[in-house]
Amino acid sequence: MIDAHAHLTDARIAAEVDAVVRRALEAGVTRIVTCGEDVPSSEAAVALAHRYDSVVAAVGIHPHRAHAASPSALARIMDLAADRRVVAIGEIGVDLSGRSAPLDHQRRAFVAQLEMARDLGLPACVHVRDAGDEARSLVDRVAGVRGWIHCFSEGPDEVGEWTRRGFHVSFAGTVTYPGSERLRAAARAAPDDRVLIETDTPYLAPQARRGQRNEPALVVHTYDEVARERWSTAAHLATQVRANAAALFGRRW
DSSP states (O other), rough: OEEEEEEESSSHTTTTHHHHHHHHHHHHHEEEEOOOOHHHHHHHHHHHHHHOTEEEEEEOOOOOHHHHHOHHHHHHHHHHHTTEEEEEEEEEEEOOOOSSHHHHHHHHHHHHHHHHHHHHHHOOEEEEOOHHHHHHHHTTTTTOOOEEEEOOSSHHHHHHHTTTTTEEEEEEEGSSSSHHHHHHHHHSSSOOGEEOOOOOBBBBBOGGGSSSSSOGHHHHHHHHHHHHHHTTTTHHHHHHHHHHHHHHHHGGG
């Protein structure tokens, strides 16, 4: 199985990251994408990717921290992206929930990093919260960019809006929550070759562990739920997700 988005550098994980990675392997998780949120966490993500064979890194500046996307910070992200263990630019995106940086900062940081991803030939890991139309309008400015929408939170109609733009959609533990029928409909609607599965560790633990700290080993619950919705098996879905990840991430995967 693949965990397409985690934050192994988070303080809630970092103190026992050896055990967390070991438990993931024991659960059958063979690859974890650990994502940066700013320059320090991106540097730490790259270090973890060199420490564990099962971990690869994404580097970028999150919309919550978009005010920190200075020219020097973006240059450092560019430098980090040259590392052979970096498979993507991210976590980047747009968040209109009221918790993020001002929108003008988010727009500048997002477009600059989308352009970086395109120019480097890397996919972008995109955060979208309450901002689907805004995020798509910015993606449309950057011809040729590709990537995945992490923790997909829109409905089935928006799946096609993203896939026709060259993006995959990644489902997290939220798809297992009783009230998430619209999200489960999106999981049913996603094309076979565009589905990814993730944890967003340490956030959004699946229903079986809801309210607890999440970790990559728990991604099995999300595979089970999405497979049920797609009239498939977790093993078949895992095979499909591995193929999708290989196609998305390419030679560094």
